[in-house]
Amino acid sequence: MKPRILEVRENILKKNDELARSLRDEFAGHGTYVVNVVSSPGAGKTELLAVLMRLLTTQGVRVGAVVGDLATENDAKRLAATGCRAEQILTGTMCHLEADMVETALADFDLEATDLLFIENVGNLVCPQSWDLGEDLRILLFPSTEGEDKPLKYPTLINTCDRVIFSKMDLAGAVEFDLETARRNCETVRPGIATMETSARTGEGVDELAEFFRARVEEKRSTAVSL
Amino acid sequence: MKPRILEVRENILKKNDELARSLRDEFAGHGTYVVNVVSSPGAGKTELLAVLMRLLTTQGVRVGAVVGDLATENDAKRLAATGCRAEQILTGTMCHLEADMVETALADFDLEATDLLFIENVGNLVCPQSWDLGEDLRILLFPSTEGEDKPLKYPTLINTCDRVIFSKMDLAGAVEFDLETARRNCETVRPGIATMETSARTGEGVDELAEFFRARVEEKRSTAVSL
Numbered sequence: 356m357k358p359r360i361l362e363v364r365e366n367i368l369k370k371n372d373e374l375a376r377s378l379r380d381e382f383a384g385h386g387t388y389v390v391n392v393v394s395s396p397g398a399g400k401t402e403l404l405a406v407l408m409r410l411l412t413t414q415g416v417r418v419g420a421v422v423g424d425l426a427t428e429n430d431a432k433r434l435a436a437t438g439c440r441a442e443q444i445l446t447g448t449m450c451h452l453e454a455d456m457v458e459t460a461l462a463d464f465d466l467e468a469t470d471l472l473f474i475e476n477v478g479n480l481v482c483p484q485s486w487d488l489g490e491d492l493r494i495l496l497f498p499s500t501e502g503e504d505k506p507l508k509y510p511t512l513i514n515t516c517d518r519v520i521f522s523k524m525d526l527a528g529a530v531e532f533d534l535e536t537a538r539r540n541c542e543t544v545r546p547g548i549a550t551m552e553t554s555a556r557t558g559e560g561v562d563e564l565a566e567f568f569r570a571r572v573e574e575k576r577s578t579a580v581s582l
Numbered sequence: 583m584k585p586r587i588l589e590v591r592e593n594i595l596k597k598n599d600e601l602a603r604s605l606r607d608e609f610a611g612h613g614t615y616v617v618n619v620v621s622s623p624g625a626g627k628t629e630l631l632a633v634l635m636r637l638l639t640t641q642g643v644r645v646g647a648v649v650g651d652l653a654t655e656n657d658a659k660r661l662a663a664t665g666c667r668a669e670q671i672l673t674g675t676m677c678h679l680e681a682d683m684v685e686t687a688l689a690d691f692d693l694e695a696t697d698l699l700f701i702e703n704v705g706n707l708v709c710p711q712s713w714d715l716g717e718d719l720r721i722l723l724f725p726s727t728e729g730e731d732k733p734l735k736y737p738t739l740i741n742t743c744d745r746v747i748f749s750k751m752d753l754a755g756a757v758e759f760d761l762e763t764a765r766r767n768c769e770t771v772r773p774g775i776a777t778m779e780t781s782a783r784t785g786e787g788v789d790e791l792a793e794f795f796r797a798r799v800e801e802k803r804s805t806a807v808s809l
Contacts, residue, residue: 360590395623396707396736397728425708427734448738450677450708478735479706480623481652481677500727500753501624507654508705509623511675526727529756 371486374454378489385466386579388572389474391488393512394496395505396478399522401430402555403496404473408437410565416572417468421460422475423452430475440464451482454489470572480509492571498523499532506540513544518551520564525554598713601681605716612693613806615799616701618715620739621723622732623705626749628657629782630723631700635664637792643799644695648687649702650679657702667691678709681716697799707736719798725750726759733767740771745778747791752781 382389392400401422408418419440422430431443442460444452457474466472474490476483495516497505500523506513513519519541521534534552541548551567553560609616619627628649635645646667649657658670669687671679684701693699701717703710722743724732727750733740740746746768748761761779768775778794780787 360594363586363590395705396732397622397725424735426737427731429731429734448708448711450706477708478622479677479708481675481704481706482709484675498624498727500725500750504654504656505623507656508651510653523727526753526756529753 368485371454374458375487375489378454378458379491381466382472382489382491383575383579385469386576387466387469387472388568388575389472389488389490389492390568391474391476391483391490391493392496393476393480393483393493393516394478394498394522395480395501398478398496398498398501399555400475400478400496401433403520403522403553403561404475405433405437406555406558406561407565407568408434408439408473410561411471411568412438414565414569416569417470418473419464419469419471420473420475421457421464423456423477425449425477434475440469446477450477450479451486452476452488453486457488470576471568480505480512484512484515491575492517494518494520496520496522497537499527499534500530502530503533503537503540506537506544510544513541513548516548518549520560521550521552523554523556524552524559525557595712598681601685602714602716605681605685606718608693609699609716609718610802610806612696613803614693614696614699615795615802616699616715616717616719617795618701618703618710618717618720619723620703620707620710620720620743621705621725621749622707622728625705625723625725625728626782627702627705627723628660630747630749630780630788631702632660632664633782633785633788634792634795635661635666635700637788638698638795639665641792641796643796644697645700646691646696646698647700647702648684648691650683650704652676652704661702667696673704677704677706678713679703679715680713684715697803698795707732707739711739711742718802719744721745721747723747723749724764726754726761727757729757730760730764730767733764733771737771740768740775743775745776747787748777748779750781750783751779751786752784 423444428443434441650671655670661668
């Protein structure tokens with residue numbers, strides 16, 4: 356017999372996965388490409404997304420965002436200041452986003468007019484790993500300020516992600532961040548995982564990342580049309 | 583009737599609280615002052631503790647540490663390099679420490695010869711909040727690199743902590759960290775909470791913090807003797 360707590364947890368995760376699947380179908384129906392952005396608190400998710408959203412908008416991509424925090428609407432306000440639609444999800448004491456929170460936040464969202472949706476998760480390197488939000492891609496931000504060994508310390512999250520973005524690279528010198536070691540540590544945990552370096556402040560890697568998302572958006576749009 | 587998941591969670595927390603109470607009694611019996619250190623990943627807990635442990639050792643305080651991570655023994659190795667006893671707790675996929683993990687890690691620990699025990703929690707600004715580890719004091723590190731609004735975003739954790747330490751203050755200039763705003767945000771969430779500024783790299787605030795712990799250790803020793 357399974358222990359009771361494990362059984363309860365499995366049921367909750369199963370319910371989340373079913374809802375995530377229906378969200379994924381909905382996103383596919385509208386041709387909306389969805390990115391789940393995870394990191395620890397203060398890794399620069401909001402700052403990087405704001406820069407990307409401004410740039411992508413000028414390139415004709417219609418971007419939206421939902422953002423999870425325990426408290427405050429600060430991040431949604433910062434993202435809405437880009438001119439894009441941004442919704443705050445307040446999680447209270449919850450340490451991660453779940454599919455039903457995303458569904459609720461999207462209730463008044465015009466997905467048909469959204470090519471690219473960013474879901475900025477609650478800052479946490481552990482708990483978001485088990486929760487599918489219906490995304491196409493999950494990216495993980497590691498800021499240079501957190502040091503090189505984070506990939507080794509959070510292997511499970513890396514194993515659920517599609518791509519690692521080293522953020523705050525403008526501070527790499529000041530904190531003596533060794534990019535090669537950090538990359539090698541990612542490779543150790545997850546051989547072949549793609550990594551990129553960015554700085555929202557200097558703009559390093561931002562064009563490249565925008566181009567990466569633009570290509571995914573176009574790919575998804577063309578698939579949606581052909582369905 | 584309570585929902586089933588809530589009931590299960592309450593039972594687990596209750597069991598943890600009972601064990602934490604017995605740990606607290608044990609610490610009191612040995613006159614060991616115990617500090618639970620929480621922060622997000624990469625906030626500089628290990629670096630600050632290593633500097634403190636070296637300093638306190640030269641001042642005659644017998645310090646030990648247990649440190650929680652999902653994977654790797656890196657942090658226990660860094661703390662053991664100070665010459666103090668340090669034990670690693672590997673949590674696997676768990677996002678926080680619980681009292682039973684601390685109890686297990688202390689099995690071979692000589693508490694009688696330990697005046698001050700640091701428990702370095704898993705890097706996470708949400709989940710450790712509900713788990714009493716039998717500590718005397720819970721401190722929360724906010725690095726300057728995470729920005730000023732973290733206190734507002736993680737109110738529950740601040741409300742379970744006794745003191746906020748702003749860490750990595752040597753980087754405050756580079757990241758344009760506004761200390762007054764950060765302090766005000768702490769005060770908004772938790773009026774009267776004490777804050778301090780530190781930098782493990784430049785040594786800022788380290789003497790003051792060591793003195794703070796030394797006073798607590800002496801207070802606890804004198805209480806233990808008089809029991």
